[in-house]
Amino acid sequence: MAGGLGYLAEKLYQQELVEEAAKAEALERDPPALVNIASFNRDENMSDVKEVNVSAWINADYNYELIERTNGIVRARRFMYVLFGEGDSQDSKVARGALGLTEAQKEAFATHYARYGVGFSEHGAVLALNGFAGSGNGFSSLVSDAFRDEALTKSENFVYVEPFLDGREAALTPYGEPEKARKTVWMIAAGVAMFGAVKLLFKRQKTDQKHRTVRKHPEDRFAGSPIASKRGREASMPMATQRPQAVMSKNIAKDSPIGRMYSRIAEEANQAEPALTPDRVPENRTRVNRTTEPRKAVWKKNQCS
Incomplete structure (x- = not known):
């Protein structure tokens, strides 16, 4: 297991290095062109580092707080905002995308809400959201449940947007994350290896103790008899x-x-x-x-x- 984790650490490290290099290269280029989220296409409007740049409006009727519980205990929560495209009506049931923010991200998003505005529509402000195309951060099943409750469906190119709340440069600049992830996995591998070594050591000590006990106290069928083996007692026979x-x-x-x-x-x-x-x-043999x-x-x- 330790060897497998070590191999996984190296694979993840190499993969992260490639991704960071791609992000650094993307930072040298302009972001993808802004596109109406109703017309968004993953093959055409998403970069190789999964960067997207879409315009959308938020239908506040579908704002949700997603809470993950285990045995009644709250483990995590996200605040969901459902995105619709320009041209979609207020009654539209086809969602184009969603934001899933932590509480800290929600506060930052609300504080700097005005900076994302690029226009107005009959439904409210139209926002330009530049960020990564995400996977729902483990809340996709809760999003699906909320959509089912509200009779919403996902469009063909539905996208979870993870906006660059701290700016594009901060999001694409390498911060040594691959090295951190590598060290973390290697520490786990070392812990597994140490656990296995300690377990093996105790197992061998237990086995050796068992063997020593058998050698120290052999079962002698002749013990207490006039022809007991020399290990049990001195032989005693009449002349x-x-x-x-x-x-x-x-x-x-x-x-x-x-x-x-x-x-x-x-x-x-x-x-x-x-x-x-x-x-x-002869020792330990039966004679007539x-x-x-x-x-x-x-x-x-x-x-x-």
Whole structure:
């Protein structure tokens, strides 16, 4: 995301530089010729920097305050003035254009209203409005709603006029806006990158801690047994000389069936291979202890007794 924002910042920067250069070039030329807004055509009467110069009159019957709310809270407002052309009647329902001004712009427009006048008609003053062709500044949907309430329609070349309230030179002179926009987007990109780096760092620390915990406390299936692994405890096994022996009661005769059985078992035990010593036991592996056979004999003996 940070890389994408950085790329976007550079693209916007280059685009803004081109636009500023075009505005500086337009400043060297005269503004577009003044044209009746009823005859305005975007292809013929708008410059490459979207500069327009139209004459129009304002029908005060359609003055609107456009208010944008979110969850009942006022977020922004604009003051709309609907423009009509010379020759349009007072009852005309075809709007040629509109002004959408902030409250500060409205006050400035009202204060210097006389400077825009170029004549009079039966409907009032005719104004010369030099400015940029705008997009409604995010209020186009509210403008459409107001037009629907008033049964107004937009002409084919309807235009939102953003007048040069501070003069044409001030509007077309570069003020380093591309560099400001570039820095702003790069700061956002840096913030996104920092957030991603911190998130990745915490994720790695959490993973490493989990792995360290597993290595420090392994699950040992032999823990607590005589053949526990060396990681859990020291191996402890009886020595080979400590082999369990079958013990025959003194009351049993050697030539009796039980006595002969014990003699045979003792003989087989003496012939068995030596018990495993501790150094021969592989770590964490299960082995069969071949010295268990005498234990079976002891178990049988106990049963008999």
